[in-house]
Amino acid sequence: MKKIEAIIRKSKFDEVKKALHSSEVVFFTYWDVTGVGNEKQGHVYRGVSYSTTDIQRRKLSIIVSDEFLDKTVSALLESAYTGSVGDGKIFVSTIDEAYRIRTKEKGTDSLK
Amino acid sequence: MKKIEAIIRKSKFDEVKKALHSSEVVFFTYWDVTGVGNEKQGHVYRGVSYSTTDIQRRKLSIIVSDEFLDKTVSALLESAYTGSVGDGKIFVSTIDEAYRIRTKEKGTDSLK
Amino acid sequence: MKKIEAIIRKSKFDEVKKALHSSEVVFFTYWDVTGVGNEKQGHVYRGVSYSTTDIQRRKLSIIVSDEFLDKTVSALLESAYTGSVGDGKIFVSTIDEAYRIRTKEKGTDSLK
Numbered sequence: 001m002k003k004i005e006a007i008i009r010k011s012k013f014d015e016v017k018k019a020l021h022s023s024e025v026v027f028f029t030y031w032d033v034t035g036v037g038n039e040k041q042g043h044v045y046r047g048v049s050y051s052t053t054d055i056q057r058r059k060l061s062i063i064v065s066d067e068f069l070d071k072t073v074s075a076l077l078e079s080a081y082t083g084s085v086g087d088g089k090i091f092v093s094t095i096d097e098a099y100r101i102r103t104k105e106k107g108t109d110s111l112k
Numbered sequence: 113m114k115k116i117e118a119i120i121r122k123s124k125f126d127e128v129k130k131a132l133h134s135s136e137v138v139f140f141t142y143w144d145v146t147g148v149g150n151e152k153q154g155h156v157y158r159g160v161s162y163s164t165t166d167i168q169r170r171k172l173s174i175i176v177s178d179e180f181l182d183k184t185v186s187a188l189l190e191s192a193y194t195g196s197v198g199d200g201k202i203f204v205s206t207i208d209e210a211y212r213i214r215t216k217e218k219g220t221d222s223l224k
Numbered sequence: 225m226k227k228i229e230a231i232i233r234k235s236k237f238d239e240v241k242k243a244l245h246s247s248e249v250v251f252f253t254y255w256d257v258t259g260v261g262n263e264k265q266g267h268v269y270r271g272v273s274y275s276t277t278d279i280q281r282r283k284l285s286i287i288v289s290d291e292f293l294d295k296t297v298s299a300l301l302e303s304a305y306t307g308s309v310g311d312g313k314i315f316v317s318t319i320d321e322a323y324r325i326r327t328k329e330k331g332t333d334s335l336k
């Protein structure tokens with residue numbers, strides 16, 4: 001099983017959610033975070049090139065079975081895209097075990 | 113070392129916390145998140161079966177040594193349970209290294 | 225690639241951010257969390273030794289290439305340190321893949 005963490009523009013959330021649903025990814029968790037980094041194309045103001053930092057972002061955490069990984073990442077890459085600096089990041093890691101609390105099911109059964 | 117992430121009903125938090133303490137798990141971190149999914153048993157309203165989405169949840173992140181994994185998961189499975197749809201999920205992953213900042217201790221020593 | 229999660233005192237955030245920048249770590253994500261644990265040196269009040277729980281903390285999530293791991297951890301250990309109980313924790317785990325959404329770059333290229 002894989003965990004997909006996506007940090008996206010808040011303005012793109014509805015579109016991303018719709019794209020996930022179209023890819024049959026209907027379970028996920030999200031919360032709001034602050035992003036620090038080179039958030040804007042540096043521009044020159046009074047001779048100094050600067051770029052703002054500390055931007056509000058939305059973080060999604062999606063646990064999927066291995067066979068859903070590729071299409072979930074593709075859905076995120078497409079739906080969160082604008083082409084301007086700051087579209088966000090996707091990070092993939094491995095989940096050793098998962099449980100549905102109600103049924104005590106384990107593994108990929110708990111994700112269905 | 114293992115990371116246990118649990119997404120539970122907010123109303124179950126106090127009970128879960130007590131159960132963790134009873135299992136000698138006294139360190140953890142939590143924050144509030146939004147869950148998207150099949151959050152309610154679909155029911156029929158004016159002929160349409162629907163299920164609400166976007167429910168407030170609490171997420172716990174608990175790092176434990178391997179020997180504490182099983183009893184921590186058991187404590188969560190029992191204390192977060194109601195039997196109704198939406199009791200939550202538990203995800204387990206691997207932590208490569210841990211540090212206590214005050215003492216610079218590493219590994220399981222940093223968790224004691 | 226590695227994920228470094230640090231749970232620090234909120235009062236130390238500016239110092240930590242500066243230290244990360246000095247180590248060329250300019251991208252990260254943060255949000256506020258609650259920490260449960262032995263948050264204060266137990267002290268005796270009316271004959272009872274107690275320690276408060278549920279303290280506000282800030283959590284940082286930093287994804288770096290393997291070669292940046294050591295200096296990032298060192299920067300955190302130094303800048304988040306006060307020497308008093310409750311300076312926080314650092315947890316390291318493995319990231320399988322990363323993407324920059326704007327360019328569709330993968331791997332460490334997406335982190336530069």
Ligand SMILES: Nc1ncnc2c1ncn2[C@@H]1O[C@H](COP(=O)(O)OP(=O)(O)OP(=O)(O)O)[C@@H](O)[C@H]1O
Nearest residue numbers: 007035036085086087088251252253285286287326
């Ligand atoms: N290495 C990282 N570790 C943790 N979070 C990151 C990292 N890189 C980016 N982020 C998060 O992702 C958000 C968006 O990043 P962003 O899209 O600006 O990436 P970028 O590499 O600067 O690409 P671009 O050149 O398109 O701006 C940041 O605000 C931050 O929250």
Ligand SMILES: Nc1ncnc2c1ncn2[C@@H]1O[C@H](COP(=O)(O)OP(=O)(O)OP(=O)(O)O)[C@@H](O)[C@H]1O
Nearest residue numbers: 027028029061062063102119147148197198199200
């Ligand atoms: N695959 C997943 N990835 C990320 N978060 C998830 C995933 N599945 C569930 N969650 C989170 O867990 C919360 C609770 O899930 P829930 O208990 O409804 O799971 P379920 O599989 O629908 O089980 P049930 O049939 O009992 O409702 C969701 O609101 C969401 O925040």
Ligand SMILES: Nc1ncnc2c1ncn2[C@@H]1O[C@H](COP(=O)(O)OP(=O)(O)OP(=O)(O)O)[C@@H](O)[C@H]1O
Nearest residue numbers: 139140141173174175214231259260309310311312
């Ligand atoms: N095992 C753990 N799992 C998850 N979060 C943890 C864990 N241990 C500590 N934390 C988080 O880190 C925060 C700070 O921990 P703290 O610095 O008090 O660690 P400590 O081990 O008690 O060290 P000290 O003896 O210096 O107090 C806690 O408030 C909690 O949010």
Ligand SMILES: [Mg+2]
Nearest residue numbers: 038039085086
């Ligand atoms: Mg950027």
Ligand SMILES: [Mg+2]
Nearest residue numbers: 150151197198
């Ligand atoms: Mg459900």
Ligand SMILES: [Mg+2]
Nearest residue numbers: 262263309310
């Ligand atoms: Mg402490």
